[in-house]
Amino acid sequence: MKIAVLPGDGIGPEIIAQAQRVLEVLRSDGLPIEMERAPLGGAAYDEFGHPYPSFTQNLCRDADAVLLGAVGGPQYDNLERALRPERGLLAIRKDLNLFANLRPAILYPELANASTLKPEVVSGLDIMIVRELTGDIYFGQPRGIAVNELGEREAYNTMRYSEGEIRRIAHVAFGIAMKRNKKLCSVDKANVLETTEFWKEIMIDVAREYPQVELSHMYVDNAAMQLVRNPKQFDVMVTGNIFGDILSDEASMLTGSIGMLPSASLDQNNKGLYEPSHGSAPDIAGKDLANPLATILSAAMMLRYTFNQEAAAQRVENAVKTVLAQGYRTADIFEAGCEKVSCSGMGDAVVAAL
Amino acid sequence: MKIAVLPGDGIGPEIIAQAQRVLEVLRSDGLPIEMERAPLGGAAYDEFGHPYPSFTQNLCRDADAVLLGAVGGPQYDNLERALRPERGLLAIRKDLNLFANLRPAILYPELANASTLKPEVVSGLDIMIVRELTGDIYFGQPRGIAVNELGEREAYNTMRYSEGEIRRIAHVAFGIAMKRNKKLCSVDKANVLETTEFWKEIMIDVAREYPQVELSHMYVDNAAMQLVRNPKQFDVMVTGNIFGDILSDEASMLTGSIGMLPSASLDQNNKGLYEPSHGSAPDIAGKDLANPLATILSAAMMLRYTFNQEAAAQRVENAVKTVLAQGYRTADIFEAGCEKVSCSGMGDAVVAAL
Numbered sequence A, B: 001m002k003i004a005v006l007p008g009d010g011i012g013p014e015i016i017a018q019a020q021r022v023l024e025v026l027r028s029d030g031l032p033i034e035m036e037r038a039p040l041g042g043a044a045y046d047e048f049g050h051p052y053p054s055f056t057q058n059l060c061r062d063a064d065a066v067l068l069g070a071v072g073g074p075q076y077d078n079l080e081r082a083l084r085p086e087r088g089l090l091a092i093r094k095d096l097n098l099f100a101n102l103r104p105a106i107l108y109p110e111l112a113n114a115s116t117l118k119p120e121v122v123s124g125l126d127i128m129i130v131r132e133l134t135g136d137i138y139f140g141q142p143r144g145i146a147v148n149e150l151g152e153r154e155a156y157n158t159m160r161y162s163e164g165e166i167r168r169i170a171h172v173a174f175g176i177a178m179k180r181n182k183k184l185c186s187v188d189k190a191n192v193l194e195t196t197e198f199w200k201e202i203m204i205d206v207a208r209e210y211p212q213v214e215l216s217h218m219y220v221d222n223a224a225m226q227l228v229r230n231p232k233q234f235d236v237m238v239t240g241n242i243f244g245d246i247l248s249d250e251a252s253m254l255t256g257s258i259g260m261l262p263s264a265s266l267d268q269n270n271k272g273l274y275e276p277s278h279g280s281a282p283d284i285a286g287k288d289l290a291n292p293l294a295t296i297l298s299a300a301m302m303l304r305y306t307f308n309q310e311a312a313a314q315r316v317e318n319a320v321k322t323v324l325a326q327g328y329r330t331a332d333i334f335e336a337g338c339e340k341v342s343c344s345g346m347g348d349a350v351v352a353a354l
């Protein structure tokens, strides 16, 4: 189990350290885990002059899985586009062909108060968003800023999906729906965009191979509404890269505690990159204040999806449930009556619960 | 004041009838209002074989303003793309050059319970979303579904903005911010899309002409989150067509009562199309159950933006506030202790309050 560990920027190193402690416990209990570190994003720019340098690339290509903290920080805002931290993230996704981004939005009962939504609307929320991650307008050509025939400056990007790209993400989504409640909602804007009309057509075609799954379709604007109106109507959602970017962030915020939400980005063979859904939080970096649970839960997803170690994954997830039940809270999820702990303090609690 | 009235489909005719009654009251009190009707969407397809036939086009081009109910219905779902009701809507927007879509998301204090968000998060909510409506990936060329060089089918659309298109919507947004709290948030995805990097650059440039307005920038995924986390941080938001489609629907649902929300779509000279933010609700069409208030409030926006009749606009808005205070509620906003009224019953109440 070769894991490339990329702490990244901001709070990345702190939260990664706690996830590594968790993996070390599992190793000492017998899992053949090997971890090696490399920089990504701003940290990689600082060390190698590039957000995804070949040192990191080689390590990640060679590994079975990648565990990432987070990238980005204000000190990199004025770098030229190609050198900015998020370019490292986009580059590693494309380089490793990580086309399937899984983003759960789960409300932990102990943290129900953190949501801005009424308890009855979100209690028990458990949505899995499957976002296509290596196609769409993120990578489509042509793109750029240029002077048009009329002598006016204009800018353009291309939303683009091939049949094969849609088919493979459809299979991932239907596969996940089969393991859950057999309900899949595909989100498109088929009334306006040919690309998503095509997306819908392929989804319907792939659905014939999964007769047990109930497939529905929803326009992206309506989905953005329905996530607010009645999010529990959803189980698994599948959509393209840009709509998935927007909807998965909206969905995760419904829980009020994005410090708890992991994510996985998988290739065809379940090699994956695992990272918390939240960002690098430069404002609290280095202060031992960050919530490491999303990163620890990302490690659990890694055990499940890449290494097929369901028991170990559940062991980690149960340890997280235990520390919540014990009342330990980092600052982002703190409420009166609980015990406030630091990032490393939360790591201590999880290791103890393991 | 020549108004083209387009009832459209579904509940369109019912809600338009009530808005017309309101305008008739104003006419009898002296406003020189003339109204003529034409079909749009499915109704136009039924009558003329096209969702935006030349009969309707001529009337609308000739009018000073257009009042629209809503378009769409399941009986039109299997029509070929070019004939579907929403094509009529896209066509009229483009034909009349209605590039500035104004979508308020206002929470009426009497309806605070309707929101799925906690009262303290949404009470007093009053956001104005300015959405560019005739450019972006909605209209960008090239677009289509085709076989690529590798012999595989693929589909594509083009996100595209010229400098002029961005400048003119920026001026509308800054103008509105000047009349409100002088805070404008421009939403982009400048970290990934050149089109929105260009958008941001032009926004910053136009901002120099409005030194009193505080301009901020937010990525679209973060905006989708922040609308859930703390919507009251926003006053005026400006964004492109597709992001605006998604975010304005999300924002309107924060209020829990989209039956209350009007919209305006304006050209360079404040000619405008006015319509409720909600859809054609085919399930309750013809039952005299729909909420006509969003359409009535759309007529108020028409008085304000196209006809510069601020007093008349406020008179209509105050009548709506009065009927809410009196406890009249259509089914969509009904709660115990209030008086449930039909669509026409609500129209009666507003006319009485006027």
Ligand SMILES: CC(C)[C@H](C(=O)O)[C@@H](O)C(=O)O
Pocket (backbone or CB within 6 Å): A086, A089, A090, A245, B191, B192, B221
């Ligand atoms: C940082 C950015 C490029 C990235 C994206 O848009 O994919 C982020 O928002 C995400 O969702 O992982």
Ligand SMILES: CC(C)[C@H](C(=O)O)[C@@H](O)C(=O)O
Pocket (backbone or CB within 6 Å): A191, A192, A221, B086, B089, B090, B245
């Ligand atoms: C019906 C559809 C074409 C339209 C749009 O996407 O603009 C609608 O969602 C809207 O927001 O008015």
